[in-house]
Structures are given as structure tokens and as C-alpha cells.
Amino acid sequence: MAGPEWQSLEQCLEKHLPPDDLGEVKRVLYGKQTRNLDLPRKALETASERNFELKGYAFGAAQEQQRCPQIVRVGLVQNRIPLPTSAPVAEQVSALHKRIEAIVEVAAMCGVNIICFQEAWNMPFAFCTREKLPWTEFAESAEDGLTTRFCQKRHNMVVVSPILERDRDHGGVLWNTAVVISNSGLVMGKTRKNHIPRSTYYMEGNLGHPVFQTQFGRIAVNICYGRHHPLNWLMYSLNGAEIIFNPSATIGELSESMWPIEARNAAIANHCFTCAINREHYPNEFTSGDGKKAHHDLGYFYGSSYVAAPDGSRTPGLSRNQDGLLVTELNLNLCQQINDFWTFKMTGRLEMYARELAEAVKPNYSPNIVKEDLVPRPSSG
């Protein structure tokens, strides 16, 4: 399995394929071609100085008579943790804020309207260790914690800030939460990870499927493991989301081939844009919180963040092995255009599924199975 030496699928295909074949391969793999965004030279230079990848793409949409184009630029940030996990908690947080500030400044130069950071961006992704201290010390109030206040100082951008939340008003429990901050710096609200593969840190979210009506469009946040659950995407979409962010932290051999599939399928199935953000690998040892030996390998976080559109097309991914900012220009009109074209919402028969699901979850549900021994024998031969 490839580690950091293998940069990305796209880089490999572009290196080896003749132009005609490359065109066909990209058509089958990525759908309708995205346009390259002309990013300011100053932004490209600054990204290079600050040692992160900067890429820009744009999805088009048909011209309409009755609506202006609804153009919005989203920024997806993937980054490694800057300090060793053995550094004092406050220093790690401060280094993360500084690193993200360096990236956000470039996003501002690129005209980004909505920016989203990776899952639990205010800390190392320590949850696989199952140790509590010092990791739980990274938890903050969603409403007025240090990281939320850091995000309120942004550059006329909506900020989606996924953090480990300490909920003081409800027994001081932890949540895996994303805070949404408006472009004027107000905390609009928060949303929580709805599906969890049994964590000892936090429970399934209890806030349902809120959608945030920002100045730049209606957005929702499907945190990490929720991307495996088509119903989770669906409910955000039914509540009106035009862009669904999926800040994630996923590793290794089993998930890397699923990564290009799930968020993209959700964009197709729900006639919306989806933004898949993965962490980026931290190659050093992962200190042990319990005084035992350090963890050498939590698995390889492979970056590869991308944006998928309702017409099934997608951007190339960021690298597997570099900090990066992916700037993508969307025309939100494409959502309704594809909704009218493919009509999956109109043909979805949700009443039927609401009934069938209500039956299927009953303890005494009897699945609809046709058995061969119940098939009448034919009367002849």
C-alpha cells in the first residue's frame, strides 16, 4: 500500500497517459470537465512560500433567464498537525491556529466565501488511542471556546469549524461537533456527528440535520463516518442543503478506494454539491497519553480532498501527502438544473420508504423473502 511517496492518482495519470486517452479517462472517472480557476499570482506565491498545495477549479452551469448565476467559492483545508503530540496542549492548539491562519489568508486572496477545516481540526486525531488525557483537554465550548473565537475573526468568510466540543450545559460531555460561523463573525449554530462507530469519547449527535442559510448559500455538515450513511446525506438535502461538507479523518487500505465513491454518490443522489475533506498524514510517533509506549502507526491519513457536483462530475483531489487548500467555484444554479433533469427527488417515493422503514425497524419485522419451497410446482413436466 502506498505511503507518502505516491502523490496522487491525478498526477500519475497526467504523467503517463497520451492526451487523447487522458481526456477519455478523465471523462469516465471525473465526468464533465471542471475549468481551472485563475488564481492570483500572489496567492500561488504565498502558498508556495508557506509550503502548502493550492489548487483551483470551477464547475459551470447553464445560463438561465430568470435567475442570475449563484457563484460561490468554497475552500477545503487539509493539514497535518504542526507540533509533536507530546508538546503541551496549549502550544499544539496555538500552532494549529497559526498554521490555519496562514492558509486562510491565502483563501481570502482567492476570494473564498465559505471555508471548511478537517474533522477535529483543533487537535491531533487521537481517538483511536482510546486514552483520555491529554486528548480530552483539547475539547472546547462550541459557542465561545478559543477556537471558535479564532474563527470569528475571518475575512468575510463563512467558517465551518469541526472541533471536539465540551458541552458544559449538559453534564460536561464531549461531542464531535462542527461550529458554523457567519461571514459577519456570528456563531450561527452547531451540528453534530450523527453516526459513530462506537467511540468512547462522544455519542451520536442529537441535533438532527440542520441546514445553515448563509449569505453564500444553504450549507450542512456531515461529519466523517456519516458519509457512509446515504440517509444522513438525504436528510440534509431534504432540509435544503445546496452544499454539504464532509470533514473527515480516514485512513488506510480499506477506506481509500471508498473515498472517491461515497461523497460523490451523495452529490449525485441528492442534486447538491459535496465537499470531502480528509486529514493529512502526520509521520511522527503519536505520543501515548497513558505513560505507555508511543503509538507508531495510527494508519495513513491520505488527504485527497475533493469537491463533487450534482451532475456527477468532480474536481481532482488534493495530494495524498501535502498540506493543501482546494478552492472551488460553484454555481449553485446547477443544483436545481440537475434536480429538474434527473428528478431523483420527484421520483424518490419517500412516503413509501417512510412506511417501509417504520416497519423494518420493529423488533418483530418479517423481511419480504420469497422462498423456493413456497413456489407451487408446475402442473405439467
Added chain:
Amino acid sequence: MAGPEWQSLEQCLEKHLPPDDLGEVKRVLYGKQTRNLDLPRKALETASERNFELKGYAFGAAQEQQRCPQIVRVGLVQNRIPLPTSAPVAEQVSALHKRIEAIVEVAAMCGVNIICFQEAWNMPFAFCTREKLPWTEFAESAEDGLTTRFCQKRHNMVVVSPILERDRDHGGVLWNTAVVISNSGLVMGKTRKNHIPRSTYYMEGNLGHPVFQTQFGRIAVNICYGRHHPLNWLMYSLNGAEIIFNPSATIGELSESMWPIEARNAAIANHCFTCAINREHYPNEFTSGDGKKAHHDLGYFYGSSYVAAPDGSRTPGLSRNQDGLLVTELNLNLCQQINDFWTFKMTGRLEMYARELAEAVKPNYSPNIVKEDLVPRPSSG
């Protein structure tokens, strides 16, 4: 956009990429590698003589102590129509039966246990014309029509036979139906296309989500456009399907980049195998049923049939431009293994979604939208 001259993604990648890079590209694109099946030489020779592609792959699974491997071989058939659409209906049907017989015989040599044909395989895919005669004359009884009787003579194989059905017992209406015939030749039952983009030929299926317990595993059939609807796959899976067939007829630029995504996402999300079967292009004119000019271009049916596994891996696709038989060996134990590993069923919170969907379909549903003007201003600047 590529027509018939571009054979397949896989053929292109294999031609141009160096072995190491090819390995990484396949890992990211296809997941854990499938094994090539050793097919009998006689079968390969016969396929070659009869001018269709024959490919074989196998998915593995971990050894278990308490269960034997549950090995089953599925066959996916994609084919063009053998006669011009202007030939008499009976001759066209007869030629289709003959062509499929030639392919099924080879499937038998390869030890196929369950075979599935393409959507409405007993006719040209004429529904885009919106003309009624002669196309509706291809409709048959699901229980004892000519095509069902043809399928009852198979070689100890379960046959999934998607046809245009004439339902004499209910007003003589038409349905887009798949008939399931057991390996002993009994008609086990039928299942109908649940989601339809407004056809003037047939309505949405009224048979729910039946699963057929065959000698070789529990199977279901999600016909064509139903693959766009994650809830449709989900209900088949909740009823116990281990393999879901998706016989399809899909064309052109818009769907080709979605084709590798949707059935594969369903295999991942539902911990089951999915079998995506597309038609194969018919390059000649498509006769007009209404005495007007022939249709020159109904779009390019691009073949590319494939099988996806619950671990997110998939086989390469058949060619875009040839008749073909894809033989794939599955170990059904992989379904439960992945169910236990990824636990999407356990973490699915279906009770919550049953409630939320029941609300969302109400005419007076008020979506959960957080608006900025409802956010209280901060007390200090």
C-alpha cells in the same frame, strides 16, 4: 465523447501505465485486488467463436471457523440486439433468445450459478421513442410468456430475466419487470422497477422490495433507474439481499461517469454485492414505429458491466463496445464480515430516519433551516 472506438478504461490504463503505478492506480480506483478466475479453455474458445467477450474474476473473504465459504458464481450478460428493429417482432425475439442461449451455454461451462440479463432484454430498448406499436408487442406474461419459458430450460442456474411484462390480470397494463426463475426451472416470482423517470409505457412498481432465497444465496433486483435511489438499495438489503442485480439501459455523456459510482456505493453502504449490467450499443438506425423517419441516435449504450463487493472493491468492467459475459465468483461470507467490520447497519439509526422521513413528506413540512437573522448579535462588538 467516446463512441465505440474507445474500448474501456481498464484497457487504456493497462496499456500505458508502468506496473508499479498501475498497481497503485488500481488500488485507489478498484480497491483490494480481485483474483482472475481460471476459466475453462473450451469456454474461452467458444466465446471467441461466438464473438463475445468473456472475463472472470473472484472476490475473496477471510476463512471462518464456524461457517464454510459460501461460494457462488454470478454471470452478467450485456448484448446488442441481433436483428434490425424493423424485422418482424417474432423474429427479433427469436434472434435474442438464440443469442442469449449461445452466451448462457458458455456461462454453464464456467460454472455460473446465477445469471442476469440486461433490462428488457427481450426487445430493443425502444422506450425513448414514446411510440407504442410495435414495441408494446414485445410485452409478455411474466409467469408463462415465451421468454419466461425460454428461461426455465436453463442449466441448473437461477435466471434473472428482466422483460417488458403484460399483466393480463390487472387490466392488461405493462410493467418493467424482472422474473426470477429457480435453478430447478420454477418461476419463483417477479419484482418490478420501483423508480421511473416518467415513462408512458409503465408505472412505478407495486411489489415492494422482495428478496428471493435461491439455492445459491438471497438475491434482489433493482432495475435501472432505481440505482439512483439509495433507499431502494437499502430496502432490498434490509430484507436480506446478499446480491443485488441492477439490470440497466443507460446512455451517453451524463450517466457514464455516474455508472462506476452508484452501484458500487450501494455495495459499500449495504454490505452486499451489487451487479451493474448495462446494455450494449446498437449502431444501426432505430426504426420508427409510427411510420415517420427512423431515429438515428438514441444515445450510446456503453456496456461496462461490473460487480462491486461490500468491501468497496470491484471488478474491471466489460468493454464499452462488445457483447460480453462477466463471470464473477463471490464468497457471500464477505457480507457478514464487512457488516461486522464497518457496522453501517448497526450504526444506521433507522428509527430516527423513519421518523424524520415521515415528517419530511408532509405537505406542511418546515425544513430545519438556521437563518442568520435569527442568530442573536453578540453583546460585545
